[in-house]
Amino acid sequence: MQSEILDTLDKLTLQCKVNAMSNHWAEENLDVIRTLMERSAIYRRALAPLMIAAGLVGVGASTLTCFVKIEGLVPFAVYWLVVAALAQGICLLLVRRQALKSEEEFWSAPTRRVARAALPGFFVGAAASLLVVRAGADEVWELPLIWSAAYGCGIHAAGFFMPRGMKLFGWLMILLSLGLFLGLGEIVESPTTETAHYLMGGLFGVLHLVYGVYLRFTETAKESV
Amino acid sequence: MNPEDFQKLDRVIHEKGRMAIMSLLAATAEVSFTDMRNTLGMTDGNLTTHIKHLQKAGYVGVTKSFRGKRPLTTLSLTGQGRAAFADYIDALEKIVKSARG
Numbered sequence: 001m002q003s004e005i006l007d008t009l010d011k012l013t014l015q016c017k018v019n020a021m022s023n024h025w026a027e028e029n030l031d032v033i034r035t036l037m038e039r040s041a042i043y044r045r046a047l048a049p050l051m052i053a054a055g056l057v058g059v060g061a062s063t064l065t066c067f068v069k070i071e072g073l074v075p076f077a078v079y080w081l082v083v084a085a086l087a088q089g090i091c092l093l094l095v096r097r098q099a100l101k102s103e104e105e106f107w108s109a110p111t112r113r114v115a116r117a118a119l120p121g122f123f124v125g126a127a128a129s130l131l132v133v134r135a136g137a138d139e140v141w142e143l144p145l146i147w148s149a150a151y152g153c154g155i156h157a158a159g160f161f162m163p164r165g166m167k168l169f170g171w172l173m174i175l176l177s178l179g180l181f182l183g184l185g186e187i188v189e190s191p192t193t194e195t196a197h198y199l200m201g202g203l204f205g206v207l208h209l210v211y212g213v214y215l216r217f218t219e220t221a222k223e224s225v
Numbered sequence: 226m227n228p229e230d231f232q233k234l235d236r237v238i239h240e241k242g243r244m245a246i247m248s249l250l251a252a253t254a255e256v257s258f259t260d261m262r263n264t265l266g267m268t269d270g271n272l273t274t275h276i277k278h279l280q281k282a283g284y285v286g287v288t289k290s291f292r293g294k295r296p297l298t299t300l301s302l303t304g305q306g307r308a309a310f311a312d313y314i315d316a317l318e319k320i321v322k323s324a325r326g
Contacts, residue, residue: 026320029244033314036248039264105292108260109253 043110043162045098048215050091055209057087062201071193073140077133080147080200113161118154125150141184141191144199149177151204163219169211176203230323233316235309237282242267242275247310250285250302258298276300284309 061083070079099106128146156170180199188195238247245265249256256264262272279285284306288299302310 026317030314030317030321033244033248033251036245036264037252039249105257105260105297109255 043114043158045095045111046215046219047163047166048212048219049094051208051212051215053090053094053212054087055205055207055212057083057090058205058208059201060205062197062205065194065197070197073133073137073143076140076193076196077129077143080144083200110161114158117161118158121150121152121154121157124153139191140193141196141199142181144196144203145177145181145184148173148199148203149181152177165211165215169207173203173207176207230316230319233312233319235313235316237278237284238309238313240275242271243279244313246272246275246279246300247284247302247306247313250300251307251310255288255299255301258300261300279306282306282309 061080065079070076095111096106099108125147128150129143132143132146152170152173152175154170155173156167159165159167159170184191184195238244242265246261249261249264258272261267262269265272267275276285276287280287283303286301286303288301290297290299
């Protein structure tokens with residue numbers, strides 16, 4: 001009688017184990033599938049060199065305005081447009097170099113996804129700048145804040161296809177821009193074009209540089225997409 | 226636990242390496258052989274064997290072209306492969322659900 005009970009208990013234990021195992025492996029397989037699908041959609045090139053390069057260009061361009069006076073709304077907009085194109089060009093070259101080094105496609109699917117996600121934010125920034133320039137507004141300092149807020153929106157959207165930190169970086173740009181919009185008058189009595197250049201150096205230069213250095217020490221050396 | 230759920234699992238996909246390949250391909254339109262190898266950390270030989278298996282089942286399409294002077298092998302899921310992968314995930318979900326009771 002006792003052995004029959006033990007036998008039944010053994011069978012029940014085995015049944016429970018098998019049930020738990022089958023549930024476990026099926027769940028694990030689904031987890032693996034989810035992780036791989038997410039991974040294949042994420043842009044994983046090393047961001048640290050791009051951030052550092054963009055930051056250096058921003059800080060350098062802002063410092064240059066201490067020696068070369070660029071006054072007025074249109075010269076300001078044109079100057080920083082050229083700087084942005086330069087930074088963008090350098091970043092694209094770095095991405096291309098990474099792609100060639102790892103024998104991968106430059107314009108890969110994750111890269112396309114990131115570009116498509118960021119585009120509306122950048123487009124709104126460009127359109128708003130055009131409107132400000134066309135209106136001939138005197139407040140040059142508003143332009144960097146519009147740019148950084150729109151850039152933050154673009155980066156945040158692109159962050160859905162990039163490592164998590166990019167979304168936070170986007171939020172930081174947005175919140176800083178809005179904060180400065182509201183509070184700059186309290187800090188600087190009458191912001192000038194010079195203030196606007198410093199804002200560009202701070203928002204685009206220093207922020208990128210700091211985040212780039214942070215990534216340099218934390219980012220995994222994974223460069224493949 | 227319903228044994229039929231286990232039988233529904235596609236044997237071609239139900240292998241660690243091939244399931245990983247199918248997962249990556251299901252998330253994107255196409256992936257190059259090099260990207261796939263680097264992402265999954267497989268050897269060329271291992272990946273080739275799995276791809277041949279999937280190709281034979283009609284689940285994966287292989288396109289060979291040139292990028293500059295270098296040959297480029299691109300992999301993508303076929304319609305049949307996408308449907309089979311969706312069925313495989315459904316079967317896994319059923320197993321998880323039935324095991325939870």
